[in-house]
Amino acid sequence: xxxxxxxxxxxxxxxxxxxxxxxxxxxxxxxxxxxxxxxxxxxxxxxxxxxxxxxxxxxxxxxxxxxxxxxxxxxxxxxxxxxxxxxxxxxxxxxxxxxxxxxxxxxxxxxxxxxxxxxxxxxxxxxxxxxxxxxxxxxxxxxxxxxxxxxxxxxxxxxxxxxxxxxxxxxxxxxxxxxxxxxxxxxxxxxxxxxxxxxxxxxxxxxxxxxxxxxxxxxxxxxxxxxxxxxxxxxxxxxxxxxxxxxxxxxxxxxxxxxxxxxxxxxxxxxxxxxxxxxxxxxxxxxxxxxxxxxxxxxxxxxxxxxxxxxxxxxxxxxxxxxxxxxxxxxxxxxxxxxxxxxxxxxxxxxxxxxxxxxxxxxxxxxxxxxxxxxxxxxxxxxxxxxxxxxxxxxxxxxxxxxxxxxxxxxxxxxxxxxxxxxxxxxxxxxxxxxxxxxxxxxxxxxxxxxxxxxxxxxxxxxxxxxxxxxxxxxxxxxxxxxxxxxxxxxxxxxxxxxxxxxxxxxxxxxxxxxxxxxxxxxxxxxxxxxxxxxxxxxxxxxxxxxxxxxxxxxxxxxxxxxxxxxxxxxxxxxxxxxxxxxxxxxxxxxxxxxxxxxxxxxxxxxxx
Ligand code: AGP
Numbered sequence: 001x002x003x004x005x006x007x008x009x010x011x012x013x014x015x016x017x018x019x020x021x022x023x024x025x026x027x028x029x030x031x032x033x034x035x036x037x038x039x040x041x042x043x044x045x046x047x048x049x050x051x052x053x054x055x056x057x058x059x060x061x062x063x064x065x066x067x068x069x070x071x072x073x074x075x076x077x078x079x080x081x082x083x084x085x086x087x088x089x090x091x092x093x094x095x096x097x098x099x100x101x102x103x104x105x106x107x108x109x110x111x112x113x114x115x116x117x118x119x120x121x122x123x124x125x126x127x128x129x130x131x132x133x134x135x136x137x138x139x140x141x142x143x144x145x146x147x148x149x150x151x152x153x154x155x156x157x158x159x160x161x162x163x164x165x166x167x168x169x170x171x172x173x174x175x176x177x178x179x180x181x182x183x184x185x186x187x188x189x190x191x192x193x194x195x196x197x198x199x200x201x202x203x204x205x206x207x208x209x210x211x212x213x214x215x216x217x218x219x220x221x222x223x224x225x226x227x228x229x230x231x232x233x234x235x236x237x238x239x240x241x242x243x244x245x246x247x248x249x250x251x252x253x254x255x256x257x258x259x260x261x262x263x264x265x266x267x268x269x270x271x272x273x274x275x276x277x278x279x280x281x282x283x284x285x286x287x288x289x290x291x292x293x294x295x296x297x298x299x300x301x302x303x304x305x306x307x308x309x310x311x312x313x314x315x316x317x318x319x320x321x322x323x324x325x326x327x328x329x330x331x332x333x334x335x336x337x338x339x340x341x342x343x344x345x346x347x348x349x350x351x352x353x354x355x356x357x358x359x360x361x362x363x364x365x366x367x368x369x370x371x372x373x374x375x376x377x378x379x380x381x382x383x384x385x386x387x388x389x390x391x392x393x394x395x396x397x398x399x400x401x402x403x404x405x406x407x408x409x410x411x412x413x414x415x416x417x418x419x420x421x422x423x424x425x426x427x428x429x430x431x432x433x434x435x436x437x438x439x440x441x442x443x444x445x446x447x448x449x450x451x452x453x454x455x456x457x458x459x460x461x462x463x464x465x466x467x468x469x470x471x472x473x474x475x476x477x478x479x480x481x482x483x484x485x486x487x488x489x490x491x492x493x494x495x496x497x498x499x500x501x502x503x504x505x506x507x508x509x510x511x512x513x514x515x516x517x518x519x520x521x522x523x524x525x526x527x528x529x530x531x532x533x534x535x536x537x538x539x540x541x542x543x544x545x546x547x548x549x550x551x552x553x554x555x556x557x558x559x560x561x562x563x564x565x566x567x568x569x570x571x572x573x574x575x576x577x578x579x580x581x582x583x584x585x586x587x588x589x590x591x592x593x594x595x596x597x598x599x600x601x602x603x604x605x606x607x608x609x
Pocket of ligand 1: 300302304347350351355398489
């Protein structure tokens with residue numbers, strides 16, 4: 001996934017573009033570039049590597065000077081990260097930036113080569129630039145050329161486009177990939193996401209598929225795919241520029257870990273009425289819940305891990321069958337779905353291609369869809385039948401923490417309402433669970449404070465490990481999945497999560513004194529069994545790090561390091577346990593000197609398959 005920006009206004013365009021891109025680097029950071037109208041021409045500056053490389057290059061060679069242009073930060077899909085593959089890409093009169101994937105770019109490239117065009121890069125994006133240029137040559141109208149081009153394109157795109165013949169004008173169009181149009185005072189913006197423009201304006205339009213925006217000094221015009229003008233509804237972001245700064249923290253990730261108590265409050269509290277969850281504003285009808293036969297929770301990565309917790313809780317208290325699927329598997333395994341089923345799509349960005357495709361598949365099979373999404377107005381949010389927004393605010397660090405936490409909180413809200421609708425819990429239990437959920441923000445705050453020092457200490461035991469295991473049973477197994485992913489993606493240390501009871505069926509052969517094992521054992525009913533599994537690995541020399549409750553007395557023969565969390569309603573403990581798992585990963589990554597917020601090879605949201 002990439003980040004695109006565009007600007008038309010009264011400020012130094014290069015500065016605005018670079019600043020806006022700095023808030024989109026979480027979307028990809030393999031290369032960066034800008035194109036600005038300068039002295040009647042289009043000046044391009046672009047380079048491989050992070051945005052800092054571009055700013056250094058412009059310091060040395062000079063930056064384009066103008067008041068309108070486009071910019072891009074890349075997560076490579078077609079063509080390796082390199083100067084020549086960096087965006088923007090150009091034709092004779094057209095220059096553009098692109099987020100997405102053009103699936104039929106090869107046939108289009110062949111067509112263009114047959115029509116005398118040559119290419120310098122390996123990218124699908126250059127094909128789009130040359131195709132717009134080709135149709136502009138034929139039609140001599142920029143908007144018609146854009147429309148004609150998109151009729152040939154298959155795949156996803158958000159495009160920022162400038163034409164040499166139309167100075168200080170930026171054109172934009174999207175299909176599948178997100179794009180917002182920022183509305184400022186005498187200035188306008190395009191951006192892949194609101195954090196890029198929040199410092200200039202909170203007001204924006206959301207472009208629908210194949211709508212075209214034209215930004216010029218005369219303001220903003222929007223057209224549909226038939227070149228008919230349309231009026232857009234102005235939206236206003238409900239957070240401010242501080243939300244996208246580090247506010248004194250060394251990294252976004254540790255800032256966002258510390259924002260978790262507030263994120264839970266903002267997500268849960270407004271949805272509690274008379275001591276019970278009320279999701280009516282999310283278009284969720286208790287009657288519908290009562291009749292739900294099967295639930296599928298479909299997501300990717302950390303979002304899928306929140307679904308694993310949801311599964312255990314919903315099956316335990318609502319006695320409803322729940323299947324958790326990785327979205328990229330779900331969409332291709334021809335799932336058995338019927339109209340009485342509910343598909344829950346969980347996504348922080350609301351733009352993950354596999355999760356979006358899974359939701360569309362479910363709808364095509366007649367199932368109802370519920371989206372749990374953090375990004376306002378995102379594609380998944382707009383297409384779901386029912387929608388619960390999480391209110392974590394923008395999550396900038398590629399490693400998801402506060403978004404995971406609020407996904408958990410929504411899983412609980414939903415599970416409690418589902419169980420009450422099904423009659424498997426009475427009102428007293430419903431209110432009890434809800435009251436405990438309302439206690440979690442303060443408890444999470446306490447756990448952050450009480451486990452930070454031990455997490456730092458534990459990270460020193462992991463920093464030189466080549467590989468480690470995370471083990472647990474039940475909810476603790478679901479948590480071990482998230483702990484393992486957090487560590488892998490930011491420390492680059494291999495790890496895997498394993499059901500503690502399954503170890504003896506093969507994987508225990510991996511255990512050596514060099515392989516640390518992080519054991520999560522917070523569920524009383526499973527505690528003794530997990531301790532037995534811990535002893536099995538301890539007996540084979542593993543260094544054991546155990547996460548358990550305050551009240552658990554852990555013998556020295558069991559664990560080398562013990563990290564304790566408060567005793568609390570056990571079904572809600574995942575919201576407390578995930579904190580030390582996040583902190584252990586964070587401090588290990590810091591100790592390894594990694595780029596915590598922008599780990600190698602990753603991007604915040606994967607809007608391509
Ligand atoms: C989270 O730490 C990861 N960066 C990643 O697994 C992420 O959860 C996944 O890509 C899903 O993203 P989404 O929630 O925006 O759909």
